[in-house]
Amino acid sequence: MQVEAFLICHAATDSGRGHLNLIGTFDAIYAREIPAVQQQCALVLRVRFERIERRDHQIQITIVDADGKKAGPSPDVTVPVNFPDTLTSSAFNFIFNLQQMRFEGFGEYQIDLAIDGRQEMSIPFSVREMPNQPQMQAP
Template sequence: MLKLLYAHICDTAFLSQNGNLNLIGIFERLYAKKFPVVHPRLAVITNLTGEVGKHTQEVKIIETKSKTEVSRPIKMDFEIKKENQKLRFILDIVNLTFKAEGDFQVQIILDGELAQALPFKVSTPPKPIPRGK
């Protein structure tokens, strides 16, 4: 059985030369002036551990109400080779199209079971507050 230790969505993520994980722009909301809109890049980061053996991780991005997939699911096969091994994954998704504003979620599915759903909103930006008020 796999255990998800953490998961984040952000603008970009990378490993530094010394192996530190760097997350830039963790978000729960994206803004767009008009729709449809193409978001240039979104990173999904997961850290997990589990039983020795072969496993799968699948990432889906869906519109929450309709359960419509925003992009094709991304499935990765991997192997845990030793007990207590921790694995980090950085998944970059580019040119993601949102047809309309709404509530969305990134679903992390481990060995066929939903491990976590990370919610986020896509909307028009709030109107600025007039000066002097």
Template structure:
């Protein structure tokens, strides 16, 4: 078993046919002040499994602070159905995480493990909002305006 896709985004769904729909992929959040509350983020994972992986697995997802402490921890069980022969199954997972409060700027990371084995790490950079120049926000990468949130998150911005 492995994780062949892991990312953060604004929204994601899995349709009845199993197709994964992802909107607004990001790896950085700008905040006007800290602690900063983010309204919603989605952690998207796709498990790639084979017949040998069938059975119940224990999953652990941790959001780790820049200082190495757990900010969020989710533990659960995954039931992997049998795949036929050498067939590969890809199982999309969408976790909606609402109202996470980030205490400080820095690089956070989601660490994903299955049966105690590290499978993926997804970094998330929290940084102070760029300063304004002449009343205009500083431009972000590729000329795009930066994304930043008020202390209450996007729902309260």
């Protein structure tokens, strides 16, 4: 098993033919105040499985703050992995659409990915205060 992609973005679709379409990948959320709410985003995962790994797999995603405390939704799903004997491996796309993600403080966060109980990857991201825009002065 090999994780080929693990990203956070504004939106994603899967064509059904293996094409993964991403819009607006990011690693920071900007907010004027806390709590910060991300209206919508997608966690995108593309994993290549070998023939010997054809079976159900458990995928767990956990969002944690800098102290390691849970800080958001934690999708936990079991997915069937099956493909024809003629292939030695096959890539599978998984899209987790999240809405109204709420963050209680500015700072560093990370999204952890575990497959079958084993930590595979992490994505660091941050929630930052929106910089003040300079005021335009009338002539």
